[in-house]
Amino acid sequence: MHAKRSAFLKAASAGCIAAVLAACAPAADAPPAAKPAAQAAAGFEPAPAAVPRLTPAQYRATVADIFGPTIDLGGRFEPDLRIDGLLAIGSSGVGVTSAGMEQYDAMADAIAAQVVLDKKNRAMLIPCKPASDKAPDDACAKAFLSNVGRLLFRRPMTAPEVTAYVAAANTAGTKLNSFHDGLAMSLSAMLSSPQFLFRAPQVTKAAGGQSVLDGYSKASQLSFFLWNAAPDAQLLNAAQKGELDTSKGLERQVERMMASHRVEAGVRAFFADMFHFEDFESLRKDNLIYPMFSRREAMDAQEQTLRTLVDLLIANRADYRDVFTTKKTFLTSSLGAIYRVPVVNDRPNGAVDPWQAFEFSADDPRGGILSHASFSALHSPANRSSATVRGKAIREILLCQKVPAPPGNVDFTLVNDTTSYKTARERLTAHSKEPMCAGCHKITDPMGLALESFDGSGAYRTTENGEPIDTSGTLDGKKFNNSYELGLALHDNAAAAACLVDRLSSYALGRKPAKGETPWVAKLKDDFTAGGYVVPDLMKRIATSPEFYRTVPPAATQTASAE
């Protein structure tokens, strides 16, 4: 028996299959014509909606929600593509490669086998028994497939789709003399289908004649944004009843979803994307140089930052800019070894929790996410620190600024011997004597040099090769003397908060907002500033914006990025 079951499963196992099926039944009629929920920003022009491919986390969440969390996918996803700073945008630019399809196919087979061929799971998940185990039973197949299909496709299946998948189960069941083998194959095909793997939005007309996402597409966009998961039964039902087409109904669902613990998964997914945490998968450190930094510490480092963000931004509804200065965090004993602070796992009642809340003292050089190993170790090569790489990361990831690529055919004769220099500052100063290089290094290096007080594993240091490290510099005119003051400079830099709005709105849409949508983004930025930079309020604002659901039908010449 699974430890935790989805609402669907709970209902099914409690004998409420009929009720679940009724709740999930396809809409007989189209929802009533939508009224415009509210006024869009002046000058707003909508753009074609993105067609994102499910991310690995969304695929996993969907399977866990429908079939339970213990289903083993048994495969590996092809890597996501980062475009314009986000994997979420890249997901709207990729197809599926042959290697990727092999994996989807293998995972689909594995999932279907566990759901349909495992007798215990079958008893809970299939709402009917076939007339014979050895022959197809179209009625039972239809009951199961149309129900599951609604959750997988995030909308009721069309009649031709139901017919096709039931026929597939029938054909395979006949060939194999087994109802369940046929059903498993049909389910597997559904899990490999474009309707499941891609979120293709359906466009409809609102009462005012504007093109908007239909109710189910709204539900998907909303759910993947707030929860990083497919819509649950309640949201699908709201879509079916047309509730998402009224501002009141939409707000009710947004309130419900924002109040749910599942919003934490959504916030984590967004920041993991914005902060490039997928790079942790291939992060390796030279264990002769950084013996304390192993895979374990790498995993803990990203978890430290995600916990800090969730606690600060969601639980405490703090000012987003405090992420650059907060002294509060969570540590494990492994991270404590890198940070050289004691972390005790034992709790008063004898339980062991590897994660402990921790607050760095006011005079501790650490504070803010720049001092987390998730920043200093992630943005460093395996065997050293890199002021340029870290400075570039601050510009591009936290401020949404593009650092130009280095020039070709560089003449390095002025910097022939940099190995005699002891510190990164000396090396980079010499490097910047070359005028071709100086321009860009000025953009990146001053901030990166402030972080030189953290080595390639994130450990604090005051010297490099015996020489004191000078961590002073300026960020866009604001002076700082150390990494903590760099955090303060970022806190006060208007680009940091604006960057978050740009990233979050792009993440929600699965694409960069088009030119015509900039009035909406500008309004979001104003509201974010006026409201004290509260992230859940920004999420709610996006989720309830009429602009978020406005679109135009895809043009034959449409480009996916609609820039």
Add this chain to the structure above:
Amino acid sequence: MSKLQNRRNVLKGIMGGTAVTVGLPFLDAFLNTNGTALAQSGAALPTVFGTWLQYLGFNPGRWIPDRVGKGYNHNIELKVFDPFKERMNVVSGANYFLDGRPVETHRTGAQIASLGGIPTGRDSGPSVDSIIADSIGTRTRFRSLEVSLMGDRRSYSKRAGAAVNPSEPSPDALYKRIFGPEFQDPNAGEFTPDAKVVAKRSVLSAVSDQRHAIMAQLGASDRARLDEYFSSVRQIENQLAMKLEKPAPLPACHVPGAKQEVQPGEEVAQVSTNTKLFADLLANAVACGQTRVFNVFMDAQGARKPGSTNGWHGYTHEEPIDEKLGYQKEVTWFILWANQVCADFLTTLQTQKEGAGSVLDRTLILWQTDHGYARTHTMDNLPVMTIGNAGGRFKTGMHIPFAGDPATRMGLTVMQGFGVSMSAWGSLSNQTQKPVTEILA
């Protein structure tokens, strides 16, 4: 009646009279007794194409051969390739053209080498290997196989669009992918088509049949993405079709035993060890008819020796030129090391015997790099190499100076040599209509 017809009838019988349409791989591929040619046609074993993309170039003055044309001698940094000299070509003086675009260091050169130009947006055309795979790889289980030697999944192999064919960094995972439970041993005595495979093919058509309905809802660029998806579904269908056909025996195919990889990573010992395992797997994959195209990506930037606080890329910019030697000592160590890794790879292909010949004999590998001289990120005077003659389709043993011509000339040449119908390749200044005719047999 042909053997094919016989086999179809057998299948039909087994499947209870259900019409079975199968895309038959290697239809006529029954080898003669010594395993070098197809018994029916007498044709040679099918050709194989590989790419080797190795970052960070060579040292100026230390790799260009001593004379032009045939009978050249390798310069010091290419000496390790001496055993293959008669079967390779070395191009010097090739260029990548930027046309005013910035150099995304190490990336731009690799894009021009693989795609023929610098993409203007997220999408690009297909890479050389994909174009060749579309010509020669459609009837193998894997259209192509990609490996990365440095522990990551990046790759420059792609079809049109944005998605790249991900590299496999782990020899263990590649072993499972090729020789795991899905592998059909061509030399297995008994063959019984699996009824589940037949059923699965029919079910997958439920997916393929939705093509029209979903495409109608999409804009042009999203249709292109879904096109790639449906092509990949077709590849799965082809794989199923192949499982329904008794594979033609391949006497040289021996399923290799699983070998223990070392943790994939960038330390030189990790790379050397795992590359040997990759070489063995790819050679066996070819010998067992599983693929005819492979890509090896050596993003050598992070290559490092354990305990050293610098690596190959860092040294290229920070190491002084040794006054006595006239070159960067550490950088040169890495160049020689990487070339040794490549030479070992070739040796493995050569020792994978097929009758009187070897896998290398029917292969051509296109070796390219990102920068001519990594220290200064140069995009000119680039080395390009080909190794192998693809069963006699290419002439070898030459040093060919390009004198500033685009490096894409060699890409065009190999595509033409592998039978791709193409008269020009590349974009803007990287476009060429001038194949290296002297190497086309």
